[in-house]
Amino acid sequence: MKLKQWAAIAATTATLATFNTQAADVTLRFAHPWPATSAIHAGLEEWSDSLTEASDGRIGVEIYPSQTLSKAAASYDAVTSGIADVTATVQGYTANRFPLTQIIELPGMLNTAAQGSCALQNLYDEGALGNEYDETHVLFVYTNGPGHLHTRDQKVTTPDDIRGMVLRRPTTVVGALMEDLGAQPTGMPAPDIYQSLQRDLISGVAISWDGAKIFRVNELANYHTELNLYSLSFVVAMNKDVYQSLPEDLKAVMDDHSGMKWSQHMAEVFDELDKQGRAEALQTGDTVVDLDDTIRDAWKPALDRVTEEYLSSLEASGLPARETYQRARSLSERCREI
Structure with missing residues (x-):
């Protein structure tokens, strides 16, 4: 040769x-x-x-x-x-396999990856996640920072704004939220997002700032609404x-x-x-909609509802959902200053 x-x-x-x-x-x-x-x-x-x-x-x-x-x-x-x-x-890539783990992914559970990772690792170390990893x-285990909504052509501030939009959902919980609000959620791994946005197969994506940078979402999305919709484990x-x-x-x-x-x-x-991804969007002139009290109040009923539905579905399967949720929130608060 x-x-x-x-x-x-x-x-x-x-x-x-x-x-x-x-x-x-x-x-x-x-x-x-x-x-x-x-x-x-x-x-x-x-x-x-x-x-x-x-x-x-x-x-x-x-x-x-x-x-x-x-x-x-x-x-x-x-x-x-x-x-x-x-x-x-990502645990969420295999649906229904890690239901207790994914409690950490519910809306508003964390503000940083350090906070979420501290809470999730403690949950695992305490044995609070049952036999999910047997x-x-x-x-x-760890998490990223909070996930937000990134759209190409339409600014989003209220839940009504996503009605009819085809949006990439990162988890089934976020997909349920989108569907409940009249959007059309579609699942795909993060590496497939860029091509889907480029080909007009989706209107936007729920993803964290780190994902927006790594998977080049910032190149195609013009509007970024910080909602703290979820995190990924x-x-x-x-x-x-x-x-x-x-x-x-x-x-x-x-x-x-x-x-x-x-x-x-x-x-x-x-x-x-996350810091780099957000700064990148601002440097290119994109619109970043901050999570202020007005936007938080507009979205809170929908976010609370999807959290309740998820916990209820786990309880119906015999899992200690609320106990795990309360422990996760307690750990998240304790880990806030890490």
């Missing part, structure tokens, strides 16, 4: 995965949906580099960004089935068998790279991206 052909193959392979595996006893395949150029990828790479360094090179990590090893919606299943060894993914070995999970197969000293390294420290590490990444 010609030298140029070998070089082309090597270059292609380098774009698919970030390798850190020299002389490793075990190599972990780490799948996530964010672009390799994103700050979120860089944050996850810092975790993997620290893991390799702490294990003296005995744990290597191959990072597969941009859905190159598994599609975003299938990432958690990819870990349970052994396609990937580790994933960072299929994997959870390393840490995330999990970094590992295949159970792979974890159990590690010698005790390497399990200890994995354990040291789990929990609140790394939850807050990723929260810091998201909070910084």
